[in-house]
């Protein structure tokens with residue numbers, strides 16, 4: 001166990017030597033995987049611009065993972081990543097609770113004038129083991145995982161194929177678990193982070209650690225590179241994370257606002273006006289705690305684990321409602337995931353955003369150098 005209580009190690013790498021450069025990625029910058037919002041067009045544009053694009057594949061069936069990977073490959077031969085949620089293949093649902101929730105959701109849709117109603121899906125979620133096989137076949141440069149740890153056999157398979165493994169952690173304990181499993185790097189998600197955080201060894205409320213606390217603690221605890229995520233919206237934030245020991249920065253909400261992201265236009269339009277005190281932890285869309293905007297839907301629905309079916313059951317039930325709300329331009333009824341600093345979003349095309357972030361990052365580094 002690394003526990004350096006002496007002077008803190010200087011981690012200001014010369015830019016050409018950062019960790020991602022060993023993978024052929026020019027910039028120490030990763031576009032976060034965001035299931036449902038990071039289509040091949042966004043991923044390939046980011047990778048072409050010299051950062052690492054990431055396909056959030058958690059909601060995709062295996063064939064869709066292969067198709068989207070092929071679309072990325074058709075656009076660029078630069079490195080990119082695929083991200084999965086580590087989940088069981090099958091889920092048991094409490095059908096009485098499901099019925100109660102469906103009645104409540106349907107009543108809300110009726111009150112709000114949307115014609116859509118809930119229905120029981122054929123499956124609650126794609127099978128993780130089949131998604132994993134598709135990921136291996138797609139053979140991206142990087143595979144990242146959230147919500148849990150792959151098996152040792154799966155880690156062996158990734159290593160055999162030369163795929164770099166990034167684990168996602170929300171505490172030092174989780175980061176140590178990833179390091180012990182043999183991850184090549186760890187992404188730490190501070191509590192600021194938008195969307196679902198990866199928390200898998202704690203209750204979500206026990207893992208609400210801000211990035212400025214979690215990052216240096218993790219850098220001290222593990223020997224592998226640590227990637228910073230949560231609330232970073234510009235190049236200054238990237239430089240700040242680097243000072244605290246980050247090998248790279250991962251930005252989600254900043255890329256959500258790009259024209260290439262598939263977030264609903266009404267949701268994108270809300271991002272720049274987000275008031276940080278309205279960015280909160282929401283269970284009522286998916287059954288799992290996720291960070292997003294407190295909107296009309298959130299205020300109308302219960303928000304405790306006791307009142308809601310767990311993930312992915314509730315996520316599957318609300319998916320058609322969220323799609324219908326997006327089509328109707330009703331951002332106030334859809335899951336407006338975003339990090340705490342969402343109002344700094346710029347909505348630039350992805351390649352311009354990467355160039356702008358790197359410009360700011362270089363300026364910030366220069367001013368830190370004195």
Ligand SMILES: Cc1cc2nc3c(=O)[nH]c(=O)nc-3n(C[C@H](O)[C@H](O)[C@H](O)COP(=O)(O)O)c2cc1C
Nearest residue numbers: 032034035056146193194195230231252253337339
């Ligand atoms: C809309 C949205 C969807 C997300 N989906 C995923 C996902 O599929 N997998 C994952 O590991 N993280 C996911 N995240 C979390 C991001 O990977 C990242 O940790 C987070 O966006 C960083 O915080 P920021 O949004 O403040 O930049 C998502 C975040 C957002 C905003």
